[in-house]
Amino acid sequence: MPKLNTRLCRTFIIALNFIVVSAVAQNQQRKIPAENSADAIRAPYIQTLGKPNHWVDSVYHKMSRRQRVAQLIFVRAHTNKGPRYEDSVGRIIKELEVGGLVFFQGGPGRQLNLINKYQKITKVPLLIAMDGEWGLGMRLDSTISYPYQMTLGAIQDNTLIYKMGQQVAYDFKRIGMQLNFGPDMDINNNPNNPVINYRSFGDNMYNVAKKGIAYFTGMQASGLLTTAKHFPGHGDTNVDSHFDLPLLPYSRARLDSLEEYPFREAVNAGISGVMIAHMSIPALDSTKNLPSTLSRPIVTGMLKDSLRFKGLVVSDAMEMKGVTKYFPNGDADVRAFIAGNDIIELSENSERAIKLIRKAVRRGQISPEEFEAKVKKVLAAKYWAGLNQYKSASPVNLSEDLNRQPAKELVQQLSDASVTLIKGDAATVKLNPFLKTAILSIGVSSPTVFQQEAARSFPNSKIFMVDKNTPAIELKNILGLLNQYQQIIVGVHDTRLRPQSKLDYTSDVKLMIADLASRKNTVISVFANAYTIAGLPGIEKSNALLVCYQMSPELQKSAVKVIAGVLKPTGKLPVSVNTFFTTGTGMQ
Structure with missing residues (x-):
């Protein structure tokens, strides 16, 4: 018997070591701080709804009707508008006892401190939200911006997007936030869409669904509430709902089979929230x-x-013209509440909204059971996010934590995986590092990361720059100089803050691109919205053409890796650009 016990103990120790090593390896592979691994054992928010919750019930029963209504109201917050604005938000929190905040532009340190300050003056902890489709960098300075969703749409390995979700969740929680208004799960099948566009994973509903699910499951597994938007689908519109009411004129059958598909899949996959479009x-x-x-x-x-869907239903911002144009003076807030929204986001007047909704409840315009369910759903979200045991966020080492090396490495991995070769092959895209090389960036007035990186790989080279408004005579002179070079590396850059569907180049600059595309031993990389290719006639004749989607330093480095032959381009075009380059195009 003693020998048997010894053998059993030895077996148990070996098994235990295996479990520990596996857990450590998984955390290292995920490259997230170890504290986030505890979130993996937490039941998904959706699964907690409807189950007994003492904290939720206790808080609910201590509230008046006005306080319960206020839990459904989320107000705007900034850290770039000065102390007077910050104090005005504080007064709203204290006087109205609203349920949450939606932060916009500012800085991470200021926001962390302000969140801590606001949480101290509220009776029920606030649920803090922000639009973070590509991470904190969508709103805050000095933080990491992950690639835009159109860029991610080109990636073939969705586990990378899951890992991005984990990193974004860490960042949100690090500064005291619990809810991300993302991902965008609209199918962008209208190239002229002024408000979705590059924010979408693409025009293929299956790809949009898979990418969106990978992103939000990564966030939720790491303890962050998420929101798929904009139900039932804002992709095929040509009006920005911030300024007017878009019309979606399609049949119910089309909407059910196309626009609704990613949202249906997201609901089935356990998304915690859905945002409704105007x-x-x-x-x-x-x-x-x-x-x-x-x-x-x-x-x-x-x-x-x-x-x-049983989770949080969130209205799009109620201050947008798409809703206030036809339903002013608080009417929209009441209608949104009666329609079924659980969170009324950014009312024009929060105090008025609370009064009007309270009156609607008193008049029986909604059943007591439905009203109670709304409030308890918001409280349950707070409980799930750990706000029942609220701890203030620490400012110590904040910048280092938000700009950690593993997260930066993931941005580069995502960028590498998105580069898409839509014309040419391995032989035509890889240039000879020993030949006389011209490295030309178009649309810029100073040397780019693309040029600096390329110059390292091609030492026998010279840098040229062409501004988007360069006069025709100068363009002609540059083209003449380029005749002296054996090969040309071209970058087409959109320097605007957001990559639009059409480049703001002069017609002469676009003609220059067509000239370059017709030359042999030339590789063109487009660091702009993929749709811009349709506005560059002649570029389809390129010897080799790379789509890099946006002008980030990481994507510029990725393109050079491909041209230098050290990276295989594995991306697939997530949208149809024109008849030459359709969804799924990509040569490996």
């Missing part, structure tokens, strides 16, 4: 000029009843 959709609700946010057939009938 759109007029006659096939779903024929009420004239009624935004989908205010439509009970859409919010409750489609999302809650048909799709059986």
